[in-house]
Amino acid sequence: MGAAPPAKTAGNQIRTKNEETLMxxxxxxxxxxxxxxxxxxxxxxxxxxxxxxxxxxxxxxxxxxxxxxxxxxxGLIEAHLHLDKALLHRRLPARFGTLDEAIRVTGILKGKQERTDVLDRSRQVLDMAVRNGTVAVRAHPDVDLIQGLIGVETLLELKQEYHDLLDLQIVAFPQEGILKSSGTYELMVEAMQLGADVVGGCPYNELTWADTRRHIDMVFELAQRFGAPVDLHADFADDASDQRFAAVSYIAQKTIETGYQGKVALGHVTSLGALDPDELAPLIELVREAGISIVTLPATDLYLGGRKDRGSQRRGLTPVKALHSAGVNVAYSSNNVRNAFTPFGTADMLQIGNMLAHVAQFGVPEHQLAVLDMGTYNAARAIGLDEQYGxxxxxxxxxxxxxxxxxxxxxxxxxxxxxxxxxxxxxxxxxxxxxxxxxxxxxx
Known part of the structure; x- marks a missing residue:
């Protein structure tokens, strides 16, 4: 990588060749x-x-x-990336490729996290992203009783270190749940006080539907307290038979009730892909009304999806085409790079976009350009950078x-x-x- 001298501070203006004075x-x-x-x-x-x-x-x-x-x-934008868990794929390889196993394996490794190692692995992925043309990242470090705030603290350091290379947003993300992991909420408060930018959530990782709803309520309460946006891992399942994995309607209603339209992003949202068109249409309209951005994560969702299917294996992707056609802001991102959730990846948004275009069957020219927008303009909107971007x-x-x-x-x-x-x-x-x-x- 090579860097030019810092931009000048003088307020120079441009004159075109048709004007008398060249500036x-x-x-x-x-x-x-x-x-x-x-x-x-x-x-x-x-x-x-x-x-x-x-x-x-x-x-x-x-x-x-x-x-x-x-x-x-x-510049390309990674709207959903996990740095603290990246490049762990060879330390304790997952054998079954399920979401439950990925959470369990990663939980074991998180208990051994060391600051210098987290910094080193995070830098490796950020360097990949910068080389591949990424200019902004919204990172989701785990905030829980297993690794504490090490993910947030290291990202706060990297936010300054990489300031001239990319913009880095930090999400306080409770991967292990909030209610089922007593003390996590207090850590999330501390993370926001330290300088995290976004309140995250993982409502499906609670024990009951009532706790899932309360998890969502607590996330919005914390976001309102700090004037921060919300970014939730939601509906990460092959179907919506378990209400914990069918929370989009509740989240959308909560978004509207709290006046948070345009300030909420949802990652994964895979269970929507299992709904028939009649069930899906009113839900998509509610998401559009709430101004929610959907960030699809094809590398992870395709890898983990349909693991229990014995025939006609589902691929676990949110219905990108239906969401896009309805006017919902759809973005995409790498999510994980080389760990139990996704054992591949180089933090290359064009590579992920190519994958998405294939699996979402976005092949005609206008659809290919729409996918490129999802990794640029739509992603900027999803993480609140659209006013200064483009x-x-x-x-x-x-x-x-x-x-x-x-x-x-x-x-x-x-x-x-x-x-x-x-x-x-x-x-x-x-x-x-x-x-x-x-x-x-x-x-x-």
Missing amino acids: QTDLLIRNACVRDDAPLTDIAITNGRIVALEAGIDVHADEIIDAGGRAVIP LAVGKDADLVILDTFRVADALLDIPPRLWVVKRGRITVVTQHRCEIHRHQCCAH
């Missing part, structure tokens, strides 16, 4: 394919923001990148130049990220060269 800008990206149906565009960046976006910008620039017609997209004048200069020449090919090619820019600073430069020598292809 100074920090970074100018020439010949960018921002839209496949439009001419190549130049992007001028000053003080970390996009100040001009048009063809033929004529300014003096401290640094110039010639994209050469390559696709430029907004390829538009006045927005933060968080973007990725891809080694492909059409935006529509981003998920097809999964191309190298040649340049990554965060708040106007070049954070990643990838030198890629592919030559054929005796049927071998080498990338550097």
Whole structure:
């Protein structure tokens, strides 16, 4: 990774070539394919923001990148990622691939967590994400009596360390439940006081439906106390026969009652995939009315789903197409990287998007672009960054130049990220060269 000097603090303005005076800008990206149906565009960046976006910008620039017609997209966003549990896949391998086993195995390993090890593994995944063009992460460290606040404390340190590379949000996440694990709520309060940004929840991991509802109530009460958004792991099952895994309606109603529309995200939500259209439609409408974002996690959900099925094995994915068609904000994310929940992964949002497009059967061109939006604009909305995000004048200069020449090919090619820019600073430069020598292809 290579970093440019910090952006200048002077309030410089851009004048185009049609104006008399040429001004100074920090970074100018020439010949960018921002839209496949439009001419190549130049992007001028000053003080970390996009100040001009048009063809033929004529300014003096401290640094110039010639994209050469390559696709430029907004920076990718991991809206749901577990760093404290990453890269544990070889320490105690899961044998059955079920959710219950993953929670149990991870619980054993959490009891052995050490601060330096958590920091090291988290850095490895964050470095993967940065190299792959991710500019923001919402991380869900476990807050429980097993590992205490080590996940939150290490992320608070990494939030400062990675400040120039990505934005890091911290969720106080009670993986082991709240009511069935006395003392967890107090730890969540402490986590928020330390600086966690989001109140998390895991309502299915309670013993009764009544406790699941109370879990949700407590999460919203805590969120209101700290003025924080809510992000829940919800409905993580193959069907909705157990009410603990059918909580979306209750969560949506709670969202509306508390005035939290637009401030709630739900991860997984797999049991919705088991409902027939007549049952699903009113529930989706309620989710839309509540302004809830659904973050599908295909790598984990496909791996864990349908493990008990003996025939016609279900794949455990939320109904992405129905949610998208109804106007619900749908995003996707990696969730876990190489642990009992997901034994694969490189924190590459384009790779996960390609997977999602396959399993959600989003193959036509407009659907492929919709999936790309789910990893960019929709994800920004899901974690509350949409006001300052995007390829538009006045927005933060968080973007990725891809080694492909059409935006529509981003998920097809999964191309190298040649340049990554965060708040106007070049954070990643990838030198890629592919030559054929005796049927071998080498990338550097």
